[in-house]
Amino acid sequence: MAPDPLPCTRPTRADAARNYDRLVTAARETFAEHGTDTSLEEIARRAGVGIGTLYRRFPNRTALLEAVYVDEIQSVVDRAYDFDKELGPFEALEAWLRSFVGYGLSKKSLSHELSLAIGRESPFFQACKISVQDAGNLLLDKAKAAGEVRPELELADVMRLVGGITHSPETPPEQAHRLLDIVLCGLRPAAQPVKG
Incomplete structure (x- = not known):
C-alpha cells in the first residue's frame, strides 16, 4: 500500500511545479552546505528563479523549511515501501x-529550526510522524510475523533507540552505524538454550 501524501502541496501547473521542485532542491542543497540560515535570495539564485517567484510559493523561511522537510520525510517513507517490495522482512x-x-x-539543523518555528506538537509534525510510523510499523509487523524480530517490540521502542543514535551532535557517522548494528542485533529474538 502506498503512503498518503504529506502536508505540503506541490503545485499541479507544470511551470509552477518545476519552480517548486527547483526551489526545494536548491534549498535542500544550500541548507546542507551552509546551514538553514542561508539567505532566501541565495536559494532563489541557485534555483534559477527570481526572489518574487520564491516568495509567491514560499511566503517565509518557515514555509520553505516545511517543504524541504516534507520532501525528505516523504523520501524516508517511500524507501520503507520500496524495501518492503524488494527485500525479506528483516x-x-x-x-x-x-x-x-x-x-x-544529515538533517539535525533543519528539524531543529523547524521545530523552534512551529513546535514539535504542531499538526505539521504530527502528520509527518504518522506517515513515518505507518511505514515503520509495516516493516516491523512483517519482521515480527516472520519470527525475525522480538514479538514484544513496538515501533516506539525501536525509534527511540534509533533516534538516540542520531540525537547527539557529537556522534560521528562511523559510531552511529556501529551503534545501529548493536540495536539491530538486539531486535532479533533471543536464542533458546539447547537442552541437553
Missing part, C-alpha cells in the same frame, strides 16, 4: 533503519 527493516540513521545524521 532485511527491509534493517535497510530502512540504516537509511533513517543516515537521514538523521
